[in-house]
Structures are given as structure tokens and as C-alpha cells.
Amino acid sequence: MMQRIWATFYARCLEYVRDRSALGWNFILPVALVFGLAFVFSGEGKPLFKVGVIADNVSATVAPNAALHPFLQTQHIDFYSVPATTVEASVRKVGRHQTDMLLDLRAGQQHYWINSDSQNGYVLEKLLQGSGGTTLAKQSVQGEEIRYVDWVVPGILGMNVMFSCLFGVGFVIVRYRKSGYLKRLNATPLSATEFLLAQVLSRLSLITLATTIVFTGTNLFMHFTVEGSYWHLLLVLMVGAFTLITLSLLVAARVSSEELAGGLLNLLTWPMMVLSGVWFSMEGTNPVMQWVSQLSPLTHMLTAARAIMLDGANLADISGHLGVLVLMSAVFLVIGALSFKWTSD
């Protein structure tokens, strides 16, 4: 059994490595995006004021009531509600310059946080003081600014992993089926489980290697913020990639039309790219979209990776996301393996 899995794994790896165009793309795209975005967001840029507001009995999905304080009536500022349960995390965001100011307007609280090093925080403080209304007590927060590139790099790499896993496994299996290669393998003692396992291991190894090389290489120039453990990041990458590969096996289990497979894979990848927080945070977006985003394996992978990189989260902190990914993998793998078909008839 191990010999057959190894032989299939090795043959698939050879095929992947020798396909220079596909291999190159797996390296060129993420590197180009990381450097490109770092360049685009390296200037002063357009100031965007983002203010979190904590208030009594307000859901995170509802905009803060402007009647709470005259300052909330100021235009061109993005005011968003912050649940009282996430105050600590929100204060940390002020420290990271991810939020310019945090207001606590709950009864008996009445204070605000700004980062004393933040230009935006300074401007907002002056606006707050000039707005009238109840005087709020100031609380300063210290912390290094999180660059956009630090925030977006897990998104770019995650997106590359998603495309590589879904198209690199699912599409290839459909092509194998359509061309009759699977039928030929079916005539050998190789079982469906052995074949699928070899495909999973092959893509998992190669994408882990490729992503590690891209991250390490770009990190030499960009010096990303990584507060947590690199090993934990690697674990998140592997678990996330495994989930995405099993999802592709599910898509490819029975389909024998490359056009249909392409459509199905696009149907999965595009919503995941938009709703999983690859380019922007889902915080403050429509609650339905936030709920839908939780169905995406990429959301859990990116949230866990960002928690490790930006907040120094440990395994216990991200265990919920890892658990969801493992559960999704198990469901996808079982359904995919049970419904797998060798031939296109």
C-alpha cells in the first residue's frame, strides 16, 4: 500500500515540478502581489479615519447611534460599533494603528483611546474636543503601526494556496478522468483511497514548500510583523491547505467535464476571495456576509494566521479555527472519497 501511495505521490510531484509554467505561476503571483501592494500602500495615501464605538445594548452589525455624542455626527469618519466583549482586542487595534480611535460611551465609562504616536489619532482627538457634548477621558495606547502589507500578506498567500489547491488538485483529477488516465489506474491494484491520499500529500507538500519559500523570501525584504510562532503559522498553513485540497476532491469526485469543473471551482474561489478577508477586513460588513464568510475555510485559515502574526496568538487562541478546518476536512474527505468515480461513464 505504502509503495503504491509513494509511487503515485512521486509521479504527481514530478508532473507538477516539470510543468514550468504552472510552477512559476505559484511563485511569481504571490511575490508580485506582496511587493506590488507594499509599493502601492507605502506612501502617505488618503487619510481614512476609523473610529470604534462601544455603547450599551448595541450589536456589532448596527452602526452606532449618532445621538450618543455630537462627535458621531462628524462626516467622513467611519464610525463602527464594537461589542463590549471585544474591548480588549479593540484597544489592541488602536495600538496597532488599525483603528484610529476607540470611544467608550457606555454609562459610567465615557472615555476614549488613541495611539499617542498616531497622526490620525491626534486629528480625531482635536475634532472630538471641538465637537462639544460630554467630555471624555483620554487613555493613551502605545504600539507599532501594522502596515497594510503585514495585514494583507496572509491573505495573498492564502489566496494563492486556495487557487493552487482547488485548481491544482480538483481540475487535474477531472482532466485525468476525462482523458481516461483514471480508468487506466483503475485497472491496477491502486485503490481510490490510495490515489486520493497521494494527490493530497503531493499537493500539500508542494504548496507548503512553495508558500514557505515565498514567505521567507519576501520577509527578507519586507520584514513582516510576526508576533507569534512561525511553527504555528506553518501548522495553520498545512491544516488550511489540507482543508482546501479536500474541498477540491469533493468537487472533482464525479465531474468529468473540465468546463463544469472550472465553473464549479470559480464558483467556490471567487466568493471565498471576496468574503474571506483576503484584501479587506470583514469587520463592520453586512451580518449575512459575515455569517457566510464563516463557511469559507479560507476565512478560518486567514483569521488564525493573522492572529498569530499580528496579535501573537498561541495554539489555544486559534484552536477554534483549527477545529473548524479539521471538521470541514473530515466532511469533505469522507464525502469525496465515498462518491469518487474512476471513469466518466
Added chain:
Amino acid sequence: MAQPILDVRNLHKHYPGVNAVNGIDFTVPQGICFGLLGPNGAGKTTTIEMLEGITKPTSGEIRYKGELQGARFRQEAGIQFQSTALQDFLTVRENLKFFSSLYPKGLPLEELIEICRLQEYLDRDASKLSGGQRQRMLLALALVNDPDVVFLDEPTTGLDPQARLNFWELVNSIKARHKTVLLTTHYMEEAYNLCDEIAIMDHGKIIAHGSPDALLATHFQDVIIELPERDFPDAAKTIPHRYLDKVTGTIEIITPDVNGTLAQLIQHGASLAGLQVRPRTLEDLFIELTGKELRA
């Protein structure tokens, strides 16, 4: 009587709206080349795929060495499909090694390479082989596990005459190793030359079964005389005849009495300069049994 290597009993395969295989029975003795012939859509590929274990029969039974097909069959059968795709970017040697690794035992690769004459292009990308080279490599993949039974589904379709003759030699060398070969082909000459036994299928049923010579002897006791129309005078038209080819104007006379018919032709003043006498062939039998209408 020795146990047959394959024993097929009341085999059916139904697809929605189609009875592809409609209750066939036959046995394949060990060590022979068995040919499965039939026009397009006759059910021979469905039959061979059921024998290969690729397609599940709707009903019926296939026994391999007395046992129902199972893991043992997978390990002891070699298969060459009508068209087989392989992984991209792998050389002939890598393909051989890969398929060899899927079996617990097999032929040494050097021996396989020699049997199928693959030496010259072992390190060439398998997708860049010519038709004949590719078929030889696919045959090598079918033999990689040193199988007891080898299935060859239209292996010489699309090959030039040299490549086809070369492939026949390879099949004969497999037979010489006492392997059982199960062959489907559209070339009657190929079936006649290679097969010890044939079964002709049409509309999902076996309509003739036996050795090629025995089948010819059973169905035909006559020979065919062919001569150009220009050499066939009007006076001779009392002899029963038919047009073999109206475009080229070839007349065909089917007769059990060659001498008598020739005497009649001479008597009617026919020229014998372009005349040919030929025995009945497997192609004649095939047309006789399955008709002349075009199949899909």
C-alpha cells in the same frame, strides 16, 4: 478439460434505453489468443470492459480461474485500452517504473524494455512518441506485472502497416510466453493471423464462435472468382454473379465449383487475363453475418 482462464455466463449490460450486452456466454481457454469482433456498437468494448473489471455488469457472472473477479484478477491481468492517456511530463522509463510500483510482482524492467523494443526512446517524454512507439509503450505497461491474461482493445487502430506488423510480432511473442490474450480489432486480417479462437458479436449477442478456420469451413463451402466487367461478356451473364464494386466495375462470382465455373466462362468467351480466384476470408464471414449497412 482444463479450467478456462475466463468463464462468462449470461452477461448483461443495460444502459438507459440500450441493451449493450444481451446475455452472452463463452469461455476463454488458458494460453490462447481470443478475438472479440463486431461492428461499431455491437457491444464488444462494453464486454471487454466488463471482463477487465472496469464496468460493472447489470447481471451475469465472470469467473477468472474459477473465482469471481477480485483482487487476484487485478494483480494478474494486463490491460491496454483503446485509448489511454498518461500523466504529462513523464518519460517512458518513469511511466514503466510508476506502473511497475503499483504491483507486488512483475517483469524486470530490462526484460520488458527488450520485449517491447523500447530501448531507443526510454528517456523521451511519453507524450512525444509516434503512434507505433506509443502502442509499444502501452503494451509494456500492460505487461509490467507479468500478467496471465492480457486485454488488448483495438491496439493497432491508426497504425501504419509496418507498425501494425511489428505489433503483431509482439503479440505473438506474448503468446509464445503462454499468456492468454484477449483482443478486439476491426482488422479481420489481424484477427485471422493472431487469434486461435474468435467470437463475433452483433447487437449485444455472440453470433458466431470458434476458430477462424472452423468458422470459415462451417459457413462457406465456396470460393470467389473476381474479374473485371470488361472481361465479362453478355453471354456469360447467365452465370449467377454480382457487382463487387460498381465504380471500378468488378464482377464477383461465388461458386463451390471453380473448375466448372471457369469452363463456363471460357465457353462464353470471357477473358481470364484479369481473373482472380480467392478463398473466403474472415472479412467475408464478418460481412455475411453482420450485414453491409453502415454502423455508428
